[in-house]
Amino acid sequence: MLKISDLCVSYGRREELILKHINAEFDKKTLLLGPNGAGKTTLFRTICGLTVKISGKIYIDNIDLDSVFGKPGVIAANIPEIFGLLYLDCYRLLDLYMDLFDSDKDLALSIMEEFGLSEGFLKKKKPHQLSAGQRKIFHNAIALAAKARIKLFDEPFEQLDPARKNKLIECLEKEKAIIILSTHETWLIRKLLSWDVTFMFEGQLFGKLSVKELSDSYLVFEKYPGALLTVETPKVVFSIIKEPKGKPLADFMSLDYVYKLA
Amino acid sequence: MVFTKYFRYSLRQYFLNPYFIFWGIIFIYFWILMCAYVFAKGVPGDYMLYVVGSDYGQLLILGLGSASVSAAFTFYYSSFAVRFVTKFTKLNPRRFLIENFLSTILYLCVYSGIIWGLFVATFYSKFGEWYLPKDPLGLIGATILSAIFLYLFSLMLVYFVILLRAPKLSNFIGYVPLMLSFLAYAAFWVDFGIAVYISPFNLISNLTYYFYTKEKPFTGDIIGNFMKLIQNETPSYADPVLSVVALCIWILICGILSYIFVRKSRGISYEELRIL
Numbered sequence: 001m002l003k004i005s006d007l008c009v010s011y012g013r014r015e016e017l018i019l020k021h022i023n024a025e026f027d028k029k030t031l032l033l034g035p036n037g038a039g040k041t042t043l044f045r046t047i048c049g050l051t052v053k054i055s056g057k058i059y060i061d062n063i064d065l066d067s068v069f070g071k072p073g074v075i076a077a078n079i080p081e082i083f084g085l086l087y088l089d090c091y092r093l094l095d096l097y098m099d100l101f102d103s104d105k106d107l108a109l110s111i112m113e114e115f116g117l118s119e120g121f122l123k124k125k126k127p128h129q130l131s132a133g134q135r136k137i138f139h140n141a142i143a144l145a146a147k148a149r150i151k152l153f154d155e156p157f158e159q160l161d162p163a164r165k166n167k168l169i170e171c172l173e174k175e176k177a178i179i180i181l182s183t184h185e186t187w188l189i190r191k192l193l194s195w196d197v198t199f200m201f202e203g204q205l206f207g208k209l210s211v212k213e214l215s216d217s218y219l220v221f222e223k224y225p226g227a228l229l230t231v232e233t234p235k236v237v238f239s240i241i242k243e244p245k246g247k248p249l250a251d252f253m254s255l256d257y258v259y260k261l262a
Numbered sequence: 263m264v265f266t267k268y269f270r271y272s273l274r275q276y277f278l279n280p281y282f283i284f285w286g287i288i289f290i291y292f293w294i295l296m297c298a299y300v301f302a303k304g305v306p307g308d309y310m311l312y313v314v315g316s317d318y319g320q321l322l323i324l325g326l327g328s329a330s331v332s333a334a335f336t337f338y339y340s341s342f343a344v345r346f347v348t349k350f351t352k353l354n355p356r357r358f359l360i361e362n363f364l365s366t367i368l369y370l371c372v373y374s375g376i377i378w379g380l381f382v383a384t385f386y387s388k389f390g391e392w393y394l395p396k397d398p399l400g401l402i403g404a405t406i407l408s409a410i411f412l413y414l415f416s417l418m419l420v421y422f423v424i425l426l427r428a429p430k431l432s433n434f435i436g437y438v439p440l441m442l443s444f445l446a447y448a449a450f451w452v453d454f455g456i457a458v459y460i461s462p463f464n465l466i467s468n469l470t471y472y473f474y475t476k477e478k479p480f481t482g483d484i485i486g487n488f489m490k491l492i493q494n495e496t497p498s499y500a501d502p503v504l505s506v507v508a509l510c511i512w513i514l515i516c517g518i519l520s521y522i523f524v525r526k527s528r529g530i531s532y533e534e535l536r537i538l
Binding site for chain 1: 266268339344351353532
């Protein structure tokens, strides 16, 4: 289980908080839904140790992550910045990370192959020479193949074509680890029915619902009595409700539209 | 301790870096050819070993300066991935430090060996004689000390840029070792006097010369002092023991500063440096 307790993050000398007193527990596969700029990637980077927190704690199975060093099998992620250890071609980079994660290189290669990146192709290209979609597949595949209790996927569907999106959904469904998948795309709530959902707006987390509850829900821009969830931030107020009123949540496609329509 | 694949791939990255191959090998080899075929013309045979020793020392600092540029960029490039990797993979901080240090030192030492081999072979092809070092073990020791200094110096510079939160400076700062090498190269014409002990790059070339020839190195103005030697005048010498001590002090200073900078850099987030 991943537990986050009163986590605050700000960048450098800025006083404004990017993540504001986040408290959460993730014990099953969870969609982290939020518009661009909500702080989803910053949250992942903080969990991975790239971004410095100003207060709060992060625990995995009750172990404080601040005290974790040299422990493969705890966290894997598809965040590009964690793959910058050496400037190698994709094949060798994959070989290096699978060795460091104590994981199976052949499994990673077979996942890559399934998504259309052959071993020969990986040997010829460095990560920056891949297209945006290929780069996403490369990082997704390493995170999928790595042995870890918690896996963080930051916008894993971005730049992928529909066939590969479906294939990735199959892979994520088969995965045994606790996955936290950040995205602004609401169409996923029609696909990942067994998952939980948490919303993220302006550096704050809201609620924990099941995707099943959300799949036929509606969004109204007001505080609605008896709503499944109400999100209230300085910039936007909305409620997610069961009654057929407002706009179906899944029709938003991207949560970025919430601000446009508010 | 069994090394992870990081060690092997780190070495591979260093040696196959196109920048290193051009500036570190091809460019330096051009100057080796110039030394053997142009600058050494007319030097009496008895003095040739001194010419080889001083030319090798001077070109070595230029070469090591170029090689350090690759090391500095590698440190910068990996500075954030290291935070994740040392926590959530088997490459813990101690192991990372050992593998990173050893691969960089090995790279710089092997590179010095390559330059030395090219020097000796080129002078042999021109003069038909092998000009080998009089104290090979001392030369190896000086090379290792030089490599350690350059490792810590590059690390210190990179983490200084991170502390400044000035990623745009990283390109400039990566070239500082090379710029200082060129400054030390001026020792061919400029006598640094006592200042030679505060210039680590001059110390490196002086120690290389000393162990190559077993003659005291000059404080600078190599050409002028060389002429004085031929004309039986007293040149201005640097003390080899003091040079070793001075280089060790430099290593200590860079080591302490690197340690402080690396520790302080933990308080800086990736987002503050992502202009790159």
